[in-house]
Structures are given as structure tokens and as C-alpha cells.
Amino acid sequence: MKKIAIVYWSGTGNTEAMAAAVSDGVKEAGGEVTLLGPTDFSAAMMDTYDAVAFGCPAMGAEQLEECDYEPMFMACEPKLSGKRIALFGSYGWGDGEWMRLWEKRCVSKGAVLVSPPVICNEAPGDDDVKSCRALGAALL
Numbered sequence: 001m002k003k004i005a006i007v008y009w010s011g012t013g014n015t016e017a018m019a020a021a022v023s024d025g026v027k028e029a030g031g032e033v034t035l036l037g038p039t040d041f042s043a044a045m046m047d048t049y050d051a052v053a054f055g056c057p058a059m060g061a062e063q064l065e066e067c068d069y070e071p072m073f074m075a076c077e078p079k080l081s082g083k084r085i086a087l088f089g090s091y092g093w094g095d096g097e098w099m100r101l102w103e104k105r106c107v108s109k110g111a112v113l114v115s116p117p118v119i120c121n122e123a124p125g126d127d128d129v130k131s132c133r134a135l136g137a138a139l140l
């Protein structure tokens with residue numbers, strides 16, 4: 001069974017709800033899933049999983065959450081080359097710029113994105129939940 005990690009941060013629960021739907025998608029597709037916060041994950045753990053979904057909302061000014069998520073992700077960057085990953089997260093008033101920057105950053109490090117990133121405005125609706133499930137299934 002393929003081992004999938006979902007590493008996410010969420011301040012008000014929107015990205016957390018997305019992570020739960022990504023997890024459902026992994027399970028429905030027959031994978032083994034582990035949900036982790038940024039302080040529970042490290043670069044050394046990248047090799048433990050067949051694929052990793054990273055989730056973080058737009059924070060700061062179109063940035064990742066800077067206290068825990070950004071340092072964790074930066075440490076993982078050297079391990080992204082050739083790695084199968086997915087990106088997801090919620091945003092508020094912007095136009096998704098943080099995700100475009102994040103995706104570019106991953107591609108420049110050689111990551112293999114299993115599908116386009118999934119973003120949603122504030123809390124995920126039914127269609128967003130479906131997209132998150134499909135993202136989870138694509139990780140297998």
C-alpha cells in the first residue's frame with residue numbers, strides 16, 4: 001500500500017477541511033495516509049512517503065505561514081527533486097498569487113506535481129471538496 005503524507009497548516013480551519021478531503025481521496029483510492037502539522041514533519045521524513053501533499057493558506061502578503069510552515073518547507077526543498085507532490089490551500093482576498101509562487105518554487109526544485117494545485121476561497125464548498133478528493137487520489 002502506498003504511503004502518503006499530508007502536511008498542512010491551518011489557522012481557522014479552512015485548509016484543515018481541505019486536508020480532510022484530500023485524506024478521504026487517498027483512502028478511497030486505496031492509499032495509507034498520515035496527516036501531519038508542520039512541526040511534526042521534517043526533510044528527513046520525505047523519503048518515508050511515496051508522495052506528499054503540502055497544504056497552507058495564503059498568509060502574510062501572498063506567503064506561506066512564516067513561523068512553522070515556511071521553515072519546514074524550506075528545509076524540505078532540497079528533497080523535492082523527482083518527488084511526487086501536490087499543493088493545496090485556502091485564500092481570502094487575493095487572486096491565488098501565493099499558490100502560483102509556491103508552485104513555481106516547487107517546479108524550480110524539480111518536484112513532480114501530480115495534478116494542478118487546488119485552491120479555494122475561504123471554506124471549501126462541495127466542488128472544492130471534490131477537487132481535494134481528486135487531488136488525494138492523484139497522489140497514488
Ligand SMILES: Cc1cc2nc3c(=O)[nH]c(=O)nc-3n(C[C@H](O)[C@H](O)[C@H](O)COP(=O)(O)O)c2cc1C
Nearest residue numbers: 010011012013014015057060062090091092093094
Ligand atoms: C495574517 C493573515 C494574512 C493573510 N494573507 C492573505 C493574503 O496574502 N492573500 C489572501 O488571499 N488571503 C490572505 N489571508 C486570508 C486567508 O488565506 C484565508 O482566510 C484562509 O481561508 C485561511 O485559511 P485557514 O482557515 O486554513 O487558516 C490572510 C489571513 C490572515 C489571518
